[in-house]
């Protein structure tokens with residue numbers, strides 16, 4: 076009995092602290108009602124929100140019609156970059172690969188859809204993959220991976236961010 080009382084008190088305290096944190100971030104941040112912590116770097120902003128300095132990075136692909144911004148790598152590859160099963164209203168559910176830099180540059184990678192593995196990525200093949208949708212093995216990256224209109228500085232910023240994941 077006593078134990079469950081303490082558990083309850085702790086749960087409420089944790090909840091209140093969480094709520095306070097949301098208010099603090101919101102009043103310091105974007106002014107939007109949506110909980111959206113500020114990205115700490117250019118790479119992080121592209122990764123999380125698909126924007127750079129608040130402006131959408133251009134992209135083509137199956138979901139090109141879905142508004143200008145608000146779609147980041149994290150929406151499909153996960154906030155931790157580890158990939159997994161993602162689902163999206165218009166795309167149904169699909170498998171997205173692990174894109175942490177350590178994974179991309181290590182051993183030959185399996186395709187999310189089970190196709191033959193391809194050689195590890197380096198900077199240039201990474202840029203080619205996200206701009207033109209071609210992996211280091213020369214295979215096309217399939218839908219719903221978009222093609223991103225990123226410049227060299229944005230590619231480097233993304234790599235820097237993926238290294239930290």
Ligand code: HEC
Pocket residue numbers: 121122138146147148149150151152169170171172174179184185186187188201204205210215216217218219220221223233
């Ligand atoms: C709408 C979902 C979606 C978004 C957004 C998205 N991706 Fe992908 N991405 C995928 C899927 C699905 C694949 C797997 C395609 C395949 O295997 O043919 C993929 C593949 C990749 C690959 C190739 C990995 C490999 O093993 O060959 C890289 C690199 C990649 N994405 C990076 C990014 C980056 C960087 C961003 C953000 C700028 C991003 N993706 C945004 C869905 C997405």
